[in-house]
Amino acid sequence: xxxxxxxxxxxxxxxxxxxxxxxxxxxxxxxxxxxxxxxxxxxxxxxxxxxxxxxxxxxxxxxxxxxxxxxxxxxxxxxxxxxxxxxxxxxxxxxxxxxxxxxxxxxxxxxxxxxxxxxxxxxxxxxxxxxxxxxxxxxxxxxxxxxxxxxxxxxxxxxxxxxxxxxxxxxxxxxxxxxxxxxxxxxxxxxx
Ligand code: GDP
Numbered sequence: 001x002x003x004x005x006x007x008x009x010x011x012x013x014x015x016x017x018x019x020x021x022x023x024x025x026x027x028x029x030x031x032x033x034x035x036x037x038x039x040x041x042x043x044x045x046x047x048x049x050x051x052x053x054x055x056x057x058x059x060x061x062x063x064x065x066x067x068x069x070x071x072x073x074x075x076x077x078x079x080x081x082x083x084x085x086x087x088x089x090x091x092x093x094x095x096x097x098x099x100x101x102x103x104x105x106x107x108x109x110x111x112x113x114x115x116x117x118x119x120x121x122x123x124x125x126x127x128x129x130x131x132x133x134x135x136x137x138x139x140x141x142x143x144x145x146x147x148x149x150x151x152x153x154x155x156x157x158x159x160x161x162x163x164x165x166x167x168x169x170x171x172x173x174x175x176x177x178x179x180x181x182x183x184x185x186x187x188x189x190x191x192x
Contacts, residue, residue: 001068001183001184001186001187001190002183003043003044003045003067003068003183004068005067005068005069006044006046006049006065006066006067006068006073007065007066008049008063008064008065009021009064009065009066009072010063010064011061011062011063011064012061012062012064013061013062013095014095014098015098015099015102015103018062018064018099018102018103019064019072021064021066021072021105022105023066023069023070023071023072023105024071024072024105024106024107024190025064025071025072025073025074025103025105025106025107026071026072026073026074026106026107026108026109026110026186026189026190027074027075027076027099027100027106027108027109027110028040028073028074028075028076028109028110028112028140029076029079029096029109029110029111029112029126029130030078030079030111030112030113030123030126030142031078031079031080031120031122031123032078032079032080033078034078034112034113034114034142035112035114035142035143035173036050036075036078036112036142037050037051037075038050038142038173039112039140039142039171039173040065040073040075041173042171042173042176042179043073043179043182043183044065044067044073049065050063050075060077060088060091060092060095061077061095062074062075062076062077062095062099063075070190071107071186071190072105074099074106076095076096076099077092077095077096079092079096079122079126080120080122080123096126096129097129100129100130100133100135101133106135107189107190107192108135108136108138108189109130109133109135109137109138110138110139110140111123111126111127111130111137111138111139111140112139112140112141112142113139113140113141113142113159114141114142114143115141115142115143115144115146115147115152115155115170116143116146116147118162119159119162119163127139127163136167137163137165137167138167138168138169138185139159139163139165139167139168139169140168140169140170140171140178140182141155141156141159141168141169141170141171142171142172142173143172143173144170144171144172144175144177144178145172145174145175145177152170152177153170155170156168156169156170169181169182169185
């Protein structure tokens, strides 16, 4: 797949605010600071498209981006701020739950984890949530450039073992490592 164009469509909290669209959707989840905005920018080959919503203070919303008029990339709100209130955690959970439960055209959910760290409890919860909702989980390990090149794929294998899946892919927003693989994968998912 070649990304020819992409545009920010809207941000939403509840299903009433989701864009009306028949396009298939691919969603990305992960804790705050995992590199999700940087991933979206690099994946779409746009300098700052993911930050558009951030500068408007909309990090806690679900952001929809239309890509190639072919699919919708959905940026789910980042979780896991250390000192977030119970109420905020609850609203985050409801937002994600509402989205995964109410989106008929959702094709796949990717979970982003930092390559340097063990998955957090929240990551595991999100991972299980993806499975419970009936989706095949895909994991992207971000910031691959932080490890020596020879250490990247062995670390990917550790994530495969941890989650018990084969669908784990390393990515770097700095170098673009892994981008081609993910473009291919997204194309396959959309053709499925
Ligand atoms: P988000 O909160 O998940 O959207 O995370 P951001 O995309 O804002 O990234 C959080 C921090 O990690 C920022 O300082 C980024 O510059 C940095 N970062 C994100 N992706 C990468 C990467 O692939 N490599 C490196 N070295 N740093 C990254």
